[in-house]
Amino acid sequence: MSNAPHLSEKDLGHIRHIGKLAGQLPGDWSGMGSDWWDIGEGAQQYELAFMAYTLGLVQHRYTPAYREFCQATMENLIGKMMLPDIWEKWINASRGGKTVNPDQEELHAGWIDPIKKYNIMFKGHLLQMAAQHEALYRTGRYATPGAFTFQFKASTWGNGPEDYVYDLNDVARIVYDEYVESNYEGVQCEPNRVYPMCNQHAVLGLMHYDQAFGTGYAADVIPKFKAAWLRKGYTDEKTGSHMRLRWVQQDQIFPAQTPWSDGWTGIFMHAWDRDFIQSIYPRERDTHLKLLLAGKEHERVCCAMVPTSAKIGFGMFTALAAEVGDAEARESLLDYADRNFNPTWTEGALHYPRSDNWMPDADGNSTGVDVLTANALLPMARLNTGDGFWGLYNQPWTDAQRAAPYFADIDQRIAGVSAAYHDAMDKALHLSLLPGPKAGGLQFSIRQLDPSRSYVVRRDGAEIGKLAVGSADGAAEWRDGADPIVRVDAGTAASYVVAELA
CATH class of the missing domain: 2.60.40 (Immunoglobulin-like)
Structure with a gap:
């Protein structure tokens, strides 16, 4: 087995920690609850999703003949996406306002249903998580009617309880239709906002859905979305960095040139447009790597706090370096994490406890680490030695592989x-x-x-x-x-x- 990829003790420690978090009782977010989103309601949905993607990589690359742990843990993570703690954030976000649209004078009435329109920052992840599960295991679990049931229980406001009932087929169709309606320019998160990174998850979800069900959603979306990407300038030709977001009504691009935006978009875009991401990565590396290793990004988090998204820059860029196969950058960033982020072992599980001490010391080292980075992004980076997500989406298991013996x-x-x-x-x-x-x-x-x-x-x-x-x-x-x-x-x-x- 010397030529087969093997998980190290640290890799297994990360996986056990993911399993521990996924197995906590509903409403128990101990050790989770990233506040990088700056909305005061937590951002656990991203932790859930990124941990599920990490398990998909493990399942596909390292343990195709051992499935029970990754499969059960993915199911726990997907199940948590149906908790009100996660999806009810949309009730307020759907109302819009000047924060997301300067031409909107009054708040809209909004709506509760988290699936029917927009909200790709939630339903794109739900699509990718469930389609990944189906692409790997072919159980049909999430394609059964009512597989995704969101229960709104009116207690302090509302006109009574409501159920919003969907399945994987519904979500894939709705997402595809929204690409078509947008002229393939991207599905909106909040009304009037298109984020390039959130749309990566929707595209990959459609890819796995196509592989599992024989549809052609991604085959239609990908070339047209890429054409719109270039036409609208979602990636700056001069810097090689991706935009942070676009206001749809105003057709206004907000550039970023940050490790969190470049990292997040690049990790997953690499799975469907590898050559493009490989071509711009050297410029992104020149922009970000030395600053990350010198604690400059941590300094910006501590002293500016705008945007708070800077908190996840270290983890996002580390995971990008891993996916594109930049072993030197990946190892340097992981070594920095192991020196400064207090790696902690508990009953065979390895994690980095949250720290808000962002100010770097005289040597440029900071102990500040957000839990999205700690629980999901650094494990993802350590487990990915290059092309992990590209392989997961472009080298799917065959029926013969699924029918083979396993432990x-x-x-x-x-x-x-x-x-x-x-x-x-x-x-x-x-x-x-x-x-x-x-x-x-x-x-x-x-x-x-x-x-x-x-x-x-x-x-x-x-x-x-x-x-x-x-x-x-x-x-x-x-x-x-x-x-x-x-x-x-x-x-x-x-x-x-x-x-x-x-």
Whole structure:
């Protein structure tokens, strides 16, 4: 397995932390709650979404033959998107006002439904998260009627409870229709505002939706959206930086040239327009990297606080450097984080606790870190050694890969799955485990093995048992009507191979 990509102990620590956050009870946002959005209501939806995308990368690249952890954790994250804490922010945002449209004299009545129009900063993420799940697992879970049900429970205002009922098919169709209605110039977030970064998620959601359902939404949107992008000047030709936003009614572009805007847009645009992002990245690197490593961006956060989005610049640009394959920048930024952001291990989970101490010291080091960066962006960067999202969207699993054997029932507290894949040429299933916080005896299952065949199980090259229906041999057992199981000592790192016998 030496040529297969492997997760490190730090990688697994980040993944366990994501699993911990995703598994918290509804309404428990402990360790979350980024305030970079500056709306006083929190911005957890971005943490949920970016953690789900990180898991998609892990699933696709590192552990295609081990699915239960990433799949269940994604489902927990998607489920949290239906909580009122997340989507009810739209009630106020839908009303607009001079903040988003200088020509709007009065606030609109607005509307509660978070899906029916605009709000791409929410429904674009919901689309991408759910379509990613379907593209990987083909369960149909989110394509069933009512899969996305938003319950408004009138208690202090309103005319009574209301349910807004959708599924993945509805969301994809609505998003596509809004691209068409906008002349492919982008779906609005708040009324009158188009953000380039938020539209990346909608495009990628349509890509995965097309792969799962055979539609042509993304195939229509991508070339026309890119043409509008160039026509409107969403990326500055001189600087290579992306705009922050556009006012639609006034047709006014607001440039940015910031690491958060360039990073966020570039990470995900790279998945559908790799050559374009690669062509402008060197200029963005020249603009941002030295300042980030010298604490200058942290200084701006501390002393100016405008925009508060500067808080996520470090994480966004680190994740961009990772996606474009800039190993030197990625490693330098991750090293900075490990020196300054107090990496903390708790029961096998690794995270960076939030710190609001943004002022850099005399050496240009700051301990300030926002939780979106800490919980999602830095793990995303560490786990992505280049082209992670490009691969996820352009090299989808085939039906044969989904039908291949895979491992299951692995207790993450006992062992972390560093790599898991099926080699169709060698007819062998590979698994690498690293000891977890409660390392010891472990029993794992294997699913979708051919019951008419027999298999040998090896640990670090040495045979530890054979699998055949109705028999037990060494560490391996395959009872009639049950999944085959293997019992091992996971107290030390080891690699396992389950190979078909001739």
